[in-house]
Amino acid sequence: MAIDLLKLQEKLGYGVNTGGMCYGIAYMAIQAIIRDDLETYISRIKYLEKTLLQHNNNQDDAIDEIVEKINVAYEKRKNKQNLDSEEIKLLDILNWLDGVQIYHNYKNLLFGGQNYEIATNFFSANTNQKEKENRKIFVIAKELNMLTKELINDIFDKIDNSKDSIAFSLSSSNHIISIGKSSNYMPIYLINHDIHKLITSSRSLYSEVLCAFNYSKEALNIMTHSYQEENISVKYVTNNLDKDDLCKLLCIALQNGYVEAIKVYIEGISNLAGINKQELLAAKKQNGTPGLCIAFYNRHVEAIKVYIEGISNFDGINKQELLAAEMPDGTPGLFMVLQYGYSETIKVYIEGISNFDGINKQELLAAKRSNGTPGLFTALQNGHVEAIKVYIEGISNFDGINKQELLAAKRSNGTPGLYMALHEGHSETIKVYIEGISKFAGIDKQELLAAKRSNGTSGLYMALQNGHSEAIKAYIEAIFNLPGINRRELLTLTKTELDIALQQGHLEAVKAYKETISKFKILSNGLPGFLL
Known part of the structure; x- marks a missing residue:
């Protein structure tokens, strides 16, 4: 049984998003793999599991003991007292959880949403790749595909045959796991949130990946990670896709900014007859968040541009709804980017909708939450200078809108x-x-x-x-x-x-x-x- 990492982080005073600390955990595992530190990573998890077992799998008691010991060790270090080996391990757990927070980017600690490049640059102060503890992580291949046995067999073979440290991240629209091995520690491990699994065959890998994604036919973004920089190869599946596949793949493509894939999947949807194209183009996650909204959050500017151009060619769809890209609580995508100050995203979006006929541009540009608060109000409240400048310049080019109302940006x-x-x-x-x-x-x-x-x-x-x-x-x-x-x-x-x-x-x-x-x-x- 695994320790509840979310509960442990909360007890230690970290901010926790229960909807997905998996991103931070997956990338800390990838970092350990690439830096030949996987053995330490696994021993850290085993220490936590051992403590849980000592408390008869009582999560609260085990976590209370771990937190108490970490706090004691922390005070000893602060007072420059000598630490024993267990205390060093406990503080290492604290450092690990710090890294989880940075990679996960809880509350936008690193401006720009979840972005492995920003986070790995943060961790790689030393650019000497021969010093393993400071190695920078490079993505050398990207692939969009459906979860199949053939895909997993291929990943297993690449890991098994590699003499260097190699890691893969597999992410759906809602979850991410990591798989890999270090060059100095040959066992292959799969890290799935608070679970680690030793992988001995392609069959066992396929079984564990299916379990991680709840035995569903998922669209996956597969990235290959290495310490050696190469030209990134990008490929995406196009053959034998049904309507559900296209919808899931479009969501993943928007989430990760795969511009050419977005074009292909939108074209694929346009060629289908007798189906609900509105639903497929919305490309929503399981929680109801549209793919365009996720592209906003991740600041995939070219992806946003291509998507807007792509849906402009459709007849018989509700373009207003698709362009609003509202989250499940009714918050429009434009509101969110004004709230965070993503100026380039704002610019591309406003330019994109300016070319549409038959939509309510006033409503889209106001970008009001369900409580009536406009997006520009939030940008002004938060002091996002460039975002405000771009927004005002953007709406100046529109005809047929109430600019006075938009510029006033009044709350309800x-x-x-x-x-x-x-x-x-x-x-x-x-x-x-x-x-x-x-x-x-x-x-x-x-x-x-x-x-x-x-x-x-x-x-x-x-x-x-x-x-x-x-x-x-x-x-x-x-x-x-x-x-x-x-x-x-x-x-x-x-x-x-x-x-x-x-x-x-x-x-x-x-x-x-x-x-x-x-x-x-x-x-x-x-x-x-x-x-x-």
């Missing part, structure tokens, strides 16, 4: 996005937003710049109350570059409001407000004298 309670940027003190965001809307004709810039909540509270006032000096300065300076607006109305704060800010200790914010306004010598424009 009426709070505009610029208000939140001021509230949070995102000075560069404020600057880029104001510069962006300055180029628009036919919008009410006065209303957008006032950035008032429904109760009349302005964003400038909130920036002052929160002590955001740089945000105040950026706002005022940007305002003075705009013609045709009532600066007095936008910039006037009462003496009472300034006094409250001073009482709250925001002297620098008040100073920034007064000095920035004074710099522009605007007393003649009617602003109260105390501002100077």
Whole structure:
């Protein structure tokens, strides 16, 4: 019986996504294989299993003991005390779980979603490939295929016949496992989350892979990993595919950014008659997440472009639904990328939908969650400068949309996005937003710049109350570059409001407000004298 790694991580204080720490675990195993450290990896797992067995397979008791021992060892190391061999092993477990978090990229620790290249670069400070402990991991082959006995036999033969360290990752839309052997430790092992299996034959490998993927006919992304860099070969299955195969393969292709495969599978779907093409093109994971949404998350820009172009040629499908790419909770794909600040993805998506007729572009561009929050609001709240710039530039080229509404980016309670940027003190965001809307004709810039909540509270006032000096300065300076607006109305704060800010200790914010306004010598424009 295996230790519950998710529960162990939680007890140690790690953030855990129960939907799939398997990515981090699989890649830590691959890293161990390629760096000839598989024996250590397996001994680490065996130590955890031994502890579990000592507690009669009681997970809670075993994990409590492990956590207690790790904490003791951690304190001893911090206090520069000598550690025994077991304590060194315990701290090694902690390092391993740190690596799992980095590869899994929980809460976007490394910007860019789950990306083995970003993570392995993080771990490979030393580029000398002869030093095994710092070897960089290279992918030398990629393949999209259906899970078959022939496929698994081929993988087994490649591992068995290799004299060098070699590893394979096999991933469906929902799960990933790793298989391989180190050059100095010849047994072949399969790592499936918290389970490790010794593989002795192609038959045993096929059995364990089937079990790992719940005995279903899965589409798989198979990647071959090595410490030797080579030109990456890419191949994808095209023969003898039924409609379900095409749907699963399209999902995997979007998830992993295989552009040519996406073209082929969309064309394959177009050639089918008498079937629900809408469902196949949505290419949803088991949890209902569309393939296009996964491509958004993983920032596969070319894949997104090709997919949008591909579905544009179809008749009789709901393009609005496919382009919205909503997650099961109703969150559109564009909302997600604005939330994370993926500027290139935003640009390609907006350019792509601009070429469509017969869709509600206003709705797609607003990208609202089910609670009414628009995507641009979240980008402004989070301070994603490039994403905001690209979004504003993108919608400027559209006709027949309500640009005022999109740029206001109001939450359902009426709070505009610029208000939140001021509230949070995102000075560069404020600057880029104001510069962006300055180029628009036919919008009410006065209303957008006032950035008032429904109760009349302005964003400038909130920036002052929160002590955001740089945000105040950026706002005022940007305002003075705009013609045709009532600066007095936008910039006037009462003496009472300034006094409250001073009482709250925001002297620098008040100073920034007064000095920035004074710099522009605007007393003649009617602003109260105390501002100077």
